[in-house]
Amino acid sequence: MDKESIESWVQEHFSQITDPALIKEIAEYGLIKTFKGGEIIMDYGSYIRMVPLVIKGAIKVLREDDQGRELFLYYLQEGDTCPASFTCCLTSKRSFIKTVAEEDTTVLTLPVKQVDDWISKYRNWKDFIMMAYDFRIMELVQTIDSIAFMRMDERLLKYLEDKVEATGVRTIQSTHQEIAWDLNASREAVSRLLKKLEDQGTIKLGRNRIELLK
DNA sequence: ACATTAAGTGATT
């Protein structure tokens, strides 16, 4: 992909990045990477050398506890970046989260060296990073709220809605077991709650399929 | 037709 189209990608998807010189550098150093749906992009414990800007698709971000249980945290969507990767890069820590491509996804990866340099070089870049942090923290607080205060049925519905929003498709293709893993619940509980939602007319169920109706 | 995997159910804690 040539630099001009990368520049226009950035302008199109990252409206907060406005400095022409910065955009030029992003196109200069950025590398396009694509991932197939379901592909693991970053696993726990791996070192991160790049900061991704999500151009297309969606990335699912998961946290794993010491017993190997996974918990869904949030999605990164078009126009998002991953503040966690940013922190990991600059402090050369290992990743404490796992990221999986929710669907076929294209990201522009930026080398840690420039990402670091740009902070002092471009006010616009610093602002962008801060905004990304702010947004992510808000998202995380929402997730914490849902775990701490929401009942399981509300949490499940929110999960379904999030997924539909992230993928842009109203029919979710996953098993009850997979959902249960993401929510840290039992498969039976998820099945029963989904059944309730179906009775209420909120969703339509099928094997490996959940259609969100409203 | 058979085996495998997903989903539904009731009882128990």
Added chain:
DNA sequence: AATCACTTAATGT
């Protein structure tokens, strides 16, 4: 709400 022990249903070979 989790776990267990099943049953039933859908799907692939």
